[in-house]
């Protein structure tokens with residue numbers, strides 16, 4: 001997969017992205033805003049394991065954000081199951097030196113569209129930590145709507161926190177919206 005944007009290229013991960021991943025993902029400021037399954041410290045082994053698992057996964061739902069021929073971030077979505085198979089959760093991170101240039105907003109708009117179009121979705125949602133004002137802003141700029149605040153719903157770095165639920169919904173019925181009952 002490859003989507004060429006104005007500020008970046010969103011593309012499939014490659015085995016050769018391991019060094020860039022370690023360089024940029026090994027950042028506590030990034031880890032503090034992500035689920036605990038995102039490792040910290042982020043080692044070469046973590047990078048290799050991630051790339052091995054991701055490059056063999058079908059369908060492909062996790063992508064690198066490339067700037068100047070280097071992978072500087074990640075964006076991906078998780079299609080939901082059963083009656084929620086028309087929904088997916090999206091997540092993303094970007095290397096700190098590249099923050100504030102509109103790179104993630106542009107990538108989020110593109111991958112939201114891609115997820116809806118290729119997976120027949122009606123809803124893509126994200127659940128940033130409430131203190132993550134930058135991510136909330138990115139979601140709003142990309143057309144996501146704040147649906148609610150999930151009070152005391154998560155624990156990060158030993159602290160109980162609120163999360164915000166944002167969603168982008170498509171009014172178009174997907175081809176496989178019918179009942180499977």
Ligand SMILES: CC(C)(COP(=O)(O)OP(=O)(O)OC[C@H]1O[C@@H](n2cnc3c(N)ncnc32)[C@H](O)[C@@H]1OP(=O)(O)O)[C@@H](O)C(=O)NCCC(=O)NCCS
Pocket residue numbers: 029030031033034091092093094095098099100101102103104105106126127128129132133134135137138
């Ligand atoms: C959140 C993150 C992805 C944003 O990426 P980015 O490419 O810098 O985002 P953009 O440049 O597209 O937009 C950032 C917006 O947030 C705003 N912003 C940044 N820090 C902010 C802060 N502390 N308070 C309020 N707004 C802030 C910027 O001003 C900008 O809005 P604007 O265009 O209206 O000025 C990046 O900071 C990151 O990777 N953080 C760590 C991981 C993470 O939080 N992932 C998301 C988990 S839900």
